[in-house]
Amino acid sequence: MNTISKLVIPCQFGDADSFSEGLAKVKIEEKWGFINTIGKLVIPCQFDDADSFSKGLAKVKIEEKWGFINTIGKLVIPCQFDGADSFSEGLGAVKIGGKYGYINTNGKVIIPCQFDYAFRFSEELAMVQIGEKYGCINTNGQMVIPCQFNQIYWFSEGLAAVKIGEKYGYINTNGQIVISCQFDRTVWFSEGLANVRIGDKCGYINTNGQVVIPCQFDNAYNFEEGLAKITINGKDHLIDKTGKIVY
Template sequence: MIGTILRQRYRIIKKLGEGGFCETYLAEDLDIPVTPKPVCVVKRLKPREINPDSIRLFEQEARILYELGQNHDQIPKSYAHFQEGQEFYLIQEFIDGHNLTQEITPGKKLGEADVIQLLRDVLEILVYVHKNKVIHRDIKPANIMRRKDGKLVLIDFGVVKQINTTIAIKSGSTSRTSGFGTVGYMPIEQAIGKPKLSSDIYALGMIAIQALIDLSPRLLAEDDDGEIIWIDQVEISERLKQFINKMVCCEWRQRYRNAKEALDELNKIFVINQRLLVVPKLVPVRLNGKYGYVSGGKLVIPCQFGLANNFSEGLASVIKGAKWGFINTIGELAIPYQFDNAFRFSEELAIVQIGEKYGYINTNGQIVIPCEFNQIYWFSEGLAAVQIGEKYGYINTNGEIFISCQFDRTLWFSEGLATVRIGDKCGYINTNGQIVIPYQFDNAYDFSEGLAKVTISGKDYLIDKTGKIVY
């Protein structure tokens, strides 16, 4: 095929890949009067036979691809489709970037925050796909591209089917179609030729598990009910475990029904604050005894506050007179001055002090966890350390004691683990409160990139999440 010119326009210059009944090539578009010529992707489909049904199906799928790509920036555009001899051709936009097999690679695990972002990014594309009653049916790392601008692009819709709810077999069930997909990412109902929208949710959940535990889905064991066994291989928040478990339920009816339902739940559990998308970098500055904020070399919020803290999640705590409140990024008062002290927002909650006690408010300024604690920390991974009496434990975002107050000191959670102290030694617990690294360190700090600094007999070391000293 190299050097072949299709339709006197598309010159094949490189083979990109091959599978089952499809070959993929890179081609130059000779009709465009520039040098070098722009490139596109050519998919060469080789059906088992050409007949009216296969021609109709090709036209149908090509039309779906065209409509999807025309109206979403993160799905490749389709430029043309045609038949030559016993072969079909699709001409599509070339995505300049790399696929996720370069990010989800053997020997590398992604952290919780990265996986949540991956889930959110892919689900946002799938919401549009599912809204158009289309099932992708082959979601896997190789079919998710990261474009040069950092955005994800969902590729290879070569086997998508239009769901026609008005056409069904006499029994009333969904019409049976091909069980095409990739082993490990393909759920049971798809393997037997009856894919659902939730089949795509299953595949994405398997990608999340693969990224978290560094194990190919093909190698994951199942229990007697056919459910994937994976939770014991990673330390992440209980919320994320439950979310992914629902994505990969063996029974399709127990999963999220479609991408919108899954995305709504994800954004509810791991709140996305729209202010974060537009917040400029604002830095407190003090002039003549008062604080304001500068950005881009300009004073953008006049100096008028007695004290001012950094912005977090689109809000900053400031003091006027004797009380603290919160301003937004254009300097407007968002939460009135009413607190004896106030701190930054984390996971949509901020610590405030009234009298001698501490509690939490939401971004609307409502006290959602009463000021009844002697000492508290900000929320991280859905939990916050609090002091009751002489001991420390952890509460959830509802203010309920989640890990009992039994520690002499605690820190916030990071990468699924938190430092706790009993007596003169520190260890680490997971988000269920279980000791996973025993009390043995004089000092211990939070994890970052899979490592944490600890002190033993006056010397500093780095440990991994098993507690093993690596440096």
């Protein structure tokens, strides 16, 4: 549907995803391909799995291996990996023989496959897992934040949520804990605020760790364009950055 809820592409696919970079993946008879914004199938349904386009590339699966195609459907990085993630900041995580590393957009391994798990880069840092602990590397593959946390999210606005024991807090890009681990749940910052959970209620903190919207909601989500969805007694509402319900 378009923005006024008019059906512009008929219901004809077994499955479909949202558009990214002008293309959307669709499924026909157990195979995946891509359509453009007018519904034309521009990349035939030939893949066993696929993901959305990012930076002009989309990961695709043929049999048990992953590779990458460009926006015209050409396989530019052969399906040779046991696992793969979308590119971010010029690098994509891949799995070879049970370990993860990173390739560039030409398919060359830039950071050797040495991690038990690896995630996308954000603000020039990527979360990696060694054993049961998580840390961060830079785009050169250097371990800049040692694997010492029980859990870590990606960096946003210079901060990343981490878990120590059963509590969450935030570190800066040097790995220093700048907001103490005191929350029962946290996520990444968006528009200067992050939703946190204390007990069974959610609220919002600023980048200094101050609770600016008290924990009073049953659930809460990130702010987008000045508004965030929250849930109270099973009903969803929108709040502004003062915590006022506007819808």
